[in-house]
Amino acid sequence: MTARNLSSLDHLIMNFDQALRTLAGRPLVSGRPNPADDRDEGELSVVEKSESMRLMRVNHAGEVAAQALYQGQALTARLETVHERMEHAATEENDHLDWCERRVNELGGHVSCLNPLWYLGSFAIGATAGAVGDKWSLGFVAETEKQVIEHLDGHLRQIADTDQKSRAIIEQMKIDEAHHGAEARRAGGADLPPPVRQLMKFTSRILTGIAYWI
Numbered sequence: 001m002t003a004r005n006l007s008s009l010d011h012l013i014m015n016f017d018q019a020l021r022t023l024a025g026r027p028l029v030s031g032r033p034n035p036a037d038d039r040d041e042g043e044l045s046v047v048e049k050s051e052s053m054r055l056m057r058v059n060h061a062g063e064v065a066a067q068a069l070y071q072g073q074a075l076t077a078r079l080e081t082v083h084e085r086m087e088h089a090a091t092e093e094n095d096h097l098d099w100c101e102r103r104v105n106e107l108g109g110h111v112s113c114l115n116p117l118w119y120l121g122s123f124a125i126g127a128t129a130g131a132v133g134d135k136w137s138l139g140f141v142a143e144t145e146k147q148v149i150e151h152l153d154g155h156l157r158q159i160a161d162t163d164q165k166s167r168a169i170i171e172q173m174k175i176d177e178a179h180h181g182a183e184a185r186r187a188g189g190a191d192l193p194p195p196v197r198q199l200m201k202f203t204s205r206i207l208t209g210i211a212y213w214i
Contacts, residue, residue: 018090022067023115027094034099035168041106042162052163053109054212055155059170060100061112061211062148062204065122066093069144072126073137092176099169106165112211138189143197145181147204149174 021027044052070090104111112118129140152174159166192200 027097029094035172036165039164039168048160052166053107056103058208058211063097064115065118068119068122069126072123073130076127076130135190138184141184142181142189143192145177148177
């Protein structure tokens with residue numbers, strides 16, 4: 001069965017399966033190597049290790065939200081090409097999800113207890129963006145990725161230089177997010193109004209602030 005003859009029910013079932021994999025199972029990754037695998041574990045103080053763990057937990061929560069956004073947008077996308085772009089981006093975001101969770105575990109922490117909440121809220125936002133229209137949905141992707149890169153740059157300034165494993169993951173995430181944003185713009189993504197961009201930043205601050213602690 002090809003993507004072109006899947007029914008609406010098929011897509012709903014696939015999205016439900018994806019949600020379960022994101023929140024309680026193993027995400028469907030692309031098979032790319034973990035960028036942290038070839039980096040040595042550096043010497044970290046207790047404070048530095050805790051800070052890295054919390055920031056990587058924030059990144060993991062962000063990837064849960066990103067996965068939900070893409071799935072929601074793919075579900076309501078009008079053009080098949082846009083649907084395919086969302087699905088491809090979601091697969092690469094799954095790599096980030098896996099890498100961040102592994103790093104959080106290595107640092108002795110746990111992922112956010114509120115991940116189901118982040119997923120449900122982001123899925124609703126993504127589905128709404130997709131329903132408004134493909135150019136706005138793609139514009140939402142481009143703006144999201146721009147804000148994510150700014151957020152990752154901040155983490156690189158906070159994480160200890162000796163934590164090369166976490167830094168390698170974040171650097172690769174930045175490359176992928178920039179690519180997703182550029183693809184969305186090339187596909188016809190529209191610039192979002194300033195109030196929408198500010199609302200996105202506000203909601204992002206809520207997620208990152210809570211996920212840092214819980």
